Amino acid sequence: MTSEGLPGIDGEAFLQDFLEESEEHLRNVSSYLLTLEQQAAQGEVNEQAINEILRAFHTIKGLSGMIGLQEAEKLSHELESVLRHIRAGRITLDPSVIDVLSQGTRALEAIINTVRDPSAPMPDIQPVLARLPRPVEAGDQPSPSPPASPGQPILDWLARALPPAVVQALDTEDVRRVERAAENGKHIQLAIFTPSREKMAAGVTVNAVREQLSQQAQVIKAVPLIEQVSVNGEEPSAIVRFAFLLASDQKLSQKEGLPELEWSDIKAASPPPITPPPPRPSHDRVSPTVRVDVTRLDRLMELMGDLIRSHHRLEMLWGANGKPRREEEILAGDVLLEMRRQLRRLREAVIHVRMVPLEEVFGRMPLVVRDLSRSSGKQVRLILEGGDTEVDKALADRLLDPLLHLVRNAIAHGIELPEERAAARKPPEATIRISGRPEGDRIIVSVADDGRGVDMDRVAEKARALGWLAQDEPLTPTMALEFLCRPGFSTRDSADMAAGRGVGMDVVWQMVSSVGGQLEMETEPGQGTTFILKLPLTLLIVAVILVQVGPERYAIPRLVVDEIIEISDNEVASVNGREIISLRGQPLPLVRLAETFKVNSQREEPPRYGIVVSSAEGRVALGVDRLLGLREVVVRHFRDPLLSIPGISGATELGDGRPILIVDVPDLLRYERARRSR
Amino acid sequence: MPAILVTDDSPTMRRMIIAALTPLPQAYFGEASTGLEAIEQLALRPYDLLILDLNMPDMHGFEVLAFLSNHPRYATLPVLVLTTRGDADSRRMAKEHGATAYMTKPFRPPELLKTVQQLLATSKAVEKGK
Amino acid sequence: MNANGRKEDVITTAQKSKREPFVLFQIADTTYAIRAHQVRWLEMVEQVTRVPNAPPYVEGVAYSRGQVIPVINLRQRFGYPQVPYTPRSRLIIADVDGRLVAMTVDSAREFVYLPVERFQPPPQVTEGVGGEYLEGVLADEDRLILLLDLPKLLPTDMDTEFAASSWSPMIEGTTTNG
Numbered sequence: 004m005t006s007e008g009l010p011g012i013d014g015e016a017f018l019q020d021f022l023e024e025s026e027e028h029l030r031n032v033s034s035y036l037l038t039l040e041q042q043a044a045q046g047e048v049n050e051q052a053i054n055e056i057l058r059a060f061h062t063i064k065g066l067s068g069m070i071g072l073q074e075a076e077k078l079s080h081e082l083e084s085v086l087r088h089i090r091a092g093r094i095t096l097d098p099s100v101i102d103v104l105s106q107g108t109r110a111l112e113a114i115i116n117t118v119r120d121p122s123a124p125m126p127d128i129q130p131v132l133a134r135l136p137r138p139v140e141a142g143d144q145p146s147p148s149p150p151a152s153p154g155q156p157i158l159d160w161l162a163r164a165l166p167p168a169v170v171q172a173l174d175t176e177d178v179r180r181v182e183r184a185a186e187n188g189k190h191i192q193l194a195i196f197t198p199s200r201e202k203m204a205a206g207v208t209v210n211a212v213r214e215q216l217s218q219q220a221q222v223i224k225a226v227p228l229i230e231q232v233s234v235n236g237e238e239p240s241a242i243v244r245f246a247f248l249l250a251s252d253q254k255l256s257q258k259e260g261l262p263e264l265e266w267s268d269i270k271a272a273s274p275p276p277i278t279p280p281p282p283r284p285s286h287d288r289v290s291p292t293v294r295v296d297v298t299r300l301d302r303l304m305e306l307m308g309d310l311i312r313s314h315h316r317l318e319m320l321w322g323a324n325g326k327p328r329r330e331e332e333i334l335a336g337d338v339l340l341e342m343r344r345q346l347r348r349l350r351e352a353v354i355h356v357r358m359v360p361l362e363e364v365f366g367r368m369p370l371v372v373r374d375l376s377r378s379s380g381k382q383v384r385l386i387l388e389g390g391d392t393e394v395d396k397a398l399a400d401r402l403l404d405p406l407l408h409l410v411r412n413a414i415a416h417g418i419e420l421p422e423e424r425a426a427a428r429k430p431p432e433a434t435i436r437i438s439g440r441p442e443g444d445r446i447i448v449s450v451a452d453d454g455r456g457v458d459m460d461r462v463a464e465k466a467r468a469l470g471w472l473a474q475d476e477p478l479t480p481t482m483a484l485e486f487l488c489r490p491g492f493s494t495r496d497s498a499d500m501a502a503g504r505g506v507g508m509d510v511v512w513q514m515v516s517s518v519g520g521q522l523e524m525e526t527e528p529g530q531g532t533t534f535i536l537k538l539p540l541t542l543l544i545v546a547v548i549l550v551q552v553g554p555e556r557y558a559i560p561r562l563v564v565d566e567i568i569e570i571s572d573n574e575v576a577s578v579n580g581r582e583i584i585s586l587r588g589q590p591l592p593l594v595r596l597a598e599t600f601k602v603n604s605q606r607e608e609p610p611r612y613g614i615v616v617s618s619a620e621g622r623v624a625l626g627v628d629r630l631l632g633l634r635e636v637v638v639r640h641f642r643d644p645l646l647s648i649p650g651i652s653g654a655t656e657l658g659d660g661r662p663i664l665i666v667d668v669p670d671l672l673r674y675e676r677a678r679r680s681r
Numbered sequence: 682m683p684a685i686l687v688t689d690d691s692p693t694m695r696r697m698i699i700a701a702l703t704p705l706p707q708a709y710f711g712e713a714s715t716g717l718e719a720i721e722q723l724a725l726r727p728y729d730l731l732i733l734d735l736n737m738p739d740m741h742g743f744e745v746l747a748f749l750s751n752h753p754r755y756a757t758l759p760v761l762v763l764t765t766r767g768d769a770d771s772r773r774m775a776k777e778h779g780a781t782a783y784m785t786k787p788f789r790p791p792e793l794l795k796t797v798q799q800l801l802a803t804s805k806a807v808e809k810g811k
Numbered sequence: 812m813n814a815n816g817r818k819e820d821v822i823t824t825a826q827k828s829k830r831e832p833f834v835l836f837q838i839a840d841t842t843y844a845i846r847a848h849q850v851r852w853l854e855m856v857e858q859v860t861r862v863p864n865a866p867p868y869v870e871g872v873a874y875s876r877g878q879v880i881p882v883i884n885l886r887q888r889f890g891y892p893q894v895p896y897t898p899r900s901r902l903i904i905a906d907v908d909g910r911l912v913a914m915t916v917d918s919a920r921e922f923v924y925l926p927v928e929r930f931q932p933p934p935q936v937t938e939g940v941g942g943e944y945l946e947g948v949l950a951d952e953d954r955l956i957l958l959l960d961l962p963k964l965l966p967t968d969m970d971t972e973f974a975a976s977s978w979s980p981m982i983e984g985t986t987t988n989g
Contacts, residue, residue: 017700020693054738061736062691065765068787069697076787172744198721209721210714213739225739227720229752241754243724245717555861600863639879643910644966645869646881648862656874661858664872 018118021066025075025115028059030363032108033370035059040101040373048096056104057086063111075114078128082107085135093138102377103134105370157182164269165193169246172226177248180223184250191269192220192255195228196245207263209245220251307353311346311636314339354395361439361448362390364402368410368437375414382421382431383414388438394446398538402448405511409450409534410435412508417454417532427529429453442537442619442669451533457526459483465492484524488512511536521670537669539652545638547655547665548614549631553602556663558636558655559625563668565615568624575609581679584613584624591615594675595626596666599650618669620676625666638665649674683801684709684727688719688745689734689763694786698732698763701790702797716740720748723755730800733780735764735771743778750779759800763788831927835956836903836919839891843916844925844949845959849905853919856900873913875904882913888944888964907961914964925949930958 035052042049060083067075082104088094113126157178162170173181185191196212209225216222226246248269249255256266318339365387376383394402413435421431436451462483466472471486486492488508515522515536526532547558548567568586575593576583582593595610596602610626617623636655641647650671654662685708689695692714699710711728713719716737723731731749735742742762749755759781764771772783782796832847854875859882861871870884882902886893899918904911930947946960 017693017697020696024691024693058690058736058738061765062694065786066691066693068765069694071787198724200725203721203725209717213715213717222739225717227717227740227748229748229754241752243720245721602863641872641879641881643881643912645866645883645912646862646872648865650864651862654860654872654874654879656879659858660874662860662872662874662879664860664862 017070021070022115022119025063025066026112028063029108029112029115030367032056032059033105033367036101036105036108037369037373039096040098043096043098043101050090053086053090053096057083057090060086060111063115067115070118072114072118074125074128075111078107078111078114078131081132081135082111088136088138091138094136098377100136102374103131103136105374106134107131109371109374157185161269165248166228166246168228169193169224169226169248173224173248177224180221181248181250184221184223189221189250189252190254192249192251193267193269194247194249194255194264195267196247196264198243198245202263212245212263213247216247216249216255219255220249223248223250303353304357307346307350311350314342314346318343357396358393359396359399360390361392361394361399361402361446364399364406365390365437365439367403368406371407371410372414372435375411379414380420381414381418382433383418384432384434386434386436386438388436389440392439392441392446394439394538398446401514402536402538405514405536406437406448406450408508408511410437413450413452413454413532417452417456419455445669446538448536448538449533451531453531456528456530456532457483457487457524459526459528462486480524480526483526484522487524488522539638539640545636545665546633547636548633549663550596550612550614550625550627551629551631552596552600552610552627555600555602556631557596557600557627558634558663558665559614559616559668560665561633563616563618565617565622567630568613568615570609570611570613570624570626572608582609586615586624592621592623593626594623594672597626597628599671599675599678616668616672618672620669620672623672623675625668625671636663636665682707682709683729684711685730685732685797686711686713686719686722686728687732688713688716688737688742689732690714690737694734698793701788701793704794705797705801716742716745719745723749723758728758729804730797731758731760732797733760733762735762735766735775743774746775746778746780757804759804761796761800763793829927830924833923833925833956833958834903834919835921835923836901836916838885838889838917841957842954843957843959844923845903845905845961847922849907849961851904851906851911854902854904854913855898856896856902856915859915870915873902875902875913878911880904880911880913882915883964885914885916905961907965910965912965925951925956933957 032055035049035056039049039052039056042052060079064076064079064083067073067079085094085100085104085107089096089100094100110126110128110131113123114128117123117125161173161178161181181191194216196209198209202208213222213225224247226248228244228246230242230244231240247264254268368387369385372383372385375381418433418435419427419429424431424433434453437449438451439446439448441447459478459480463472463478466478466482466486467474469492471489472478472482488511492508511534512522515538521537523535523537524532525535546561548561548564550557550559568584570584570593574584576585578590582595583590584593585591591613593609593613597610610628612627612630613624614627615622615624634657636657638653638655640653641651650667651664652667652670653665655665656662683705685702685705687695687698687710689698695712695714699712702708702710711722711726713722714737717740719731719733720740722728733742733745742764746760746762749758749760756779760779761782761784762775762780763784763786764775765786775783782800784793784796833844834847834850834853835842835844837843852875854873857873859871859873862869862881865871868884868888870882870887872879873882874880884893894917896915897917901916901919902913903916903919904913926949930949933945933948944960944964945957946963947958949956949958
């Protein structure tokens with residue numbers, strides 16, 4: 004860190020800004036690199052992508068310098084130079100160059116990560132620097148053929164059609180772009196925007212207009228103009244305006260939601276080209292966002308929770324003395340009711356602010372898979388599913404490292420070389436499927452490969468060698484997962500570059516348990532391995548149904564509840580020692596919470612209500628004695644190992660100081676099944 | 682009360698610059714993330730100083746400089762180019778395009794503050810002399 | 812346990828006549844001490860919610876200062892008979908290496924400075940008073956003060972300490988084809 008510091012400013016605040024901004028740039032770089040690669044395969048060079056990558060490295064260089072992160076400054080400087088050479092044609096953009104660039108990007112990511120996690124080792128940038136391509140010396144090789152100069156007709160035509168200031172601002176490349184667009188049958192138009200304070204106050208700024216235009220057209224050039232305007236015979240004054248030279252498939256006008264602009268057509272579209280234009284890269288659609296520190300959102304959520312509990316206290320006070328008598332009290336009741344609705348909406352809004360699509364994390368995977376499959380000589384197809392599933396931002400951030408590791412692991416250990424796969428009569432190209440989906444109030448993220456599966460014999464051998472498993476003790480799949488997740492376990496004797504980068508399965512397990520989630524593994528010899536991460540979807544507030552069992556109260560998340568039924572005594576039948584009730588003619592297992600939770604209950608008769616819940620384990624009715632109502636509660640997930648309890652995810656408190664346990668239904672049902680099969 | 686327009690495409694960098702300049706008494710800070718936006722801001726509000734990055738999307742810092750120096754209305758506006766490019770060419774080109782001063786990033790906050798104070802004092806003197 | 816080895820440890824690490832702050836509490840008329848810096852706050856024992864299928868010494872969870880905290884019944888942990896709570900019963904909320912835990916004790920009323928070098932290693936025969944969780948013993952005037960080793964009181968990994976009494980999701984939660 005720079006020791007002189009920044010006067011009057013909290014250095015930590017900049018570190019956070021630095022991290023957020025750099026990570027955003029790196030994300031963009033990754034996706035632009037992919038675009039570059041795909042287009043390079045078709046012989047295209049995407050200049051915009053090159054410029055964006057260049058600028059991202061440039062910005063990271065500047066910011067790293069400011070916070071004194073010299074390794075990042077040095078590396079981003081070198082990467083930036085490579086891109087300048089590429090742009091100038093001194094380095095040819097081939098797959099090996101893209102490879103090196105993405106390695107550099109990941110090294111940069113690792114360096115920046117040391118700011119977030121000071122215990123992480125500082126990566127050695129020398130190997131990456133050594134691999135960076137050098138520019139072709141002048142004279143060594145024929146210089147790239149000079150770009151075809153634009154034809155005279157188009158220059159004449161532009162000079163006639165455009166204001167002189169715009170023509171002056173166009174360079175050869177701009178003119179060629181206009182020419183190409185016209186050849187491809189695009190409309191060429193000029194749109195003029197006149198800024199004003201009023202427009203600015205309404206958010207209509209030159210940047211906003213440019214953004215909007217770029218969603219509907221290619222912005223070939225944006226040029227500021229200054230014009231002398233005389234109003235009502237007064238002395239003329241200078242007015243600044245902006246001209247946008249556009250190429251688009253369809254003629255744009257005021258109707259397209261661009262009311263602030265004056266339009267003039269430069270050239271109407273010629274008949275459409277034979278080949279359809281390639282879809283525009285998705286990066287163009289940059290949504291207007293405000294970045295907010297997650298800790299501030301957490302604070303907001305906490306306050307939200309406090310508010311909900313205060314409201315609940317009020318409700319209890321209001322209802323405490325039986326029926327209200329005075330008119331004001333009745334009105335107060337109405338206000339309370341209204342407040343409850345408002346709180347619900349506020350809660351939803353606050354939660355929504357924190358949600359981001361999984362795509363934000365999934366989007367990082369293609370580049371990693373591409374790199375690893377290339378360096379390992381394995382062919383891998385990556386399938387991403389459910390990227391639109393929204394999860395808490397904090398969760399998405401924490402998910403990146405575990406996913407990266409699982410993917411590296413799958414390629415390094417799970418997936419076989421093409422020959423080996425062919426010998427096993429599997430397609431030479433392996434598949435990794437990363438998917439996300441909500442289940443109840445959880446999000447399930449899985450990473451599945453169709454590789455060789457976990458070698459249980461080898462795991463057992465290693466575990467015995469480490470003294471974790473007795474010689475005659477059999478290895479169960481769950482134990483295998485547990486061993487795999489212990490630090491210091493690796494079935495490979497030599498540290499593997501990809502999987503052994505200091506991030507082990509223990510990191511995956513740590514992350515999952517730190518957010519109150521679960522990690523599971525399914526593996527089949529020769530068929531592949533699937534790791535399943537079960538994570539809380541929203542971290543802090545859920546709607547629950549409060550129930551009473553004997554003297555105790557529990558909260559059941561509403562999302563997993565299908566319906567609530569009344570149970571009459573004669574309805575319960577016993578089949579093979581399991582209690583069954585009938586729901587619309589269908590048998591439904593009854594699980595008495597009193598029994599599962601060993602509640603001291605004098606009642607011998609069956610529970611009066613059944614909470615019908617479903618999970619991957621199937622559908623059951625949870626038997627309870629009383630229903631206490633529906634509430635939105637602040638969840639405190641249990642983190643302490645002392646409270647690692649089957650079927651309980653955490654607790655809440657309703658304003659009376661007494662914790663109420665929150666039932667984790669899928670976990671409870673699994674526990675039930677395990678208990679019964681014992 | 683000096684008004685300073687800070688132009689840089691990195692929001693973090695803008696905040697760092699403004700933080701370094703907070704010791705200026707009662708200064709007003711405008712922000713722009715692109716060259717176009719800088720020109721828009723300058724058109725809508727009087728500024729005493731422009732701090733300008735070079736490598737920006739759409740409109741390079743040099744283009745902003747060229748635009749400003751071509752128009753009498755902005756010709757006297759002092760411009761401090763603050764850029765990560767420290768090579769002699771960029772420095773020379775910035776001067777040629779009409780930059781008043783040139784500093785490189787990473788900058789030391791006290792130095793930036795001092796330079797900005799000097800530029801503001803000079804522009805005030807020019808104003809008075811007019 | 813090697814008493815001699817422990818004794819040397821205690822003597823060499825202690826500073827000459829250095830006094831440190833401790834919180835004293837009673838269980839079954841025995842006085843225990845924990846380091847004051849480990850104590851976050853004290854509270855009357857009010858609502859403790861039982862947690863099903865937890866280890867027997869985990870009484871449940873309590874809600875205190877906005878947090879849900881596991882409650883350890885020290886009588887149970889030390890093997891004393893259970894007694895009902897009284898108005899003097901207290902919850903001691905301690906921070907053990909970043910974990911917040913609450914402990915139920917019969918009473919807790921003293922905050923004292925004790926000469927740390929005078930703590931002796933615990934005698935070997937300390938069964939029934941939580942001997943295995945002690946760090947040292949101090950004879951202070953007419954009473955014996957037992958210094959609690961808090962980290963020892965808390966298992967850090969569930970599968971070793973109470974896999975038998977509880978169900979660990981790691982062990983049985985998988986739906987594998989095994």
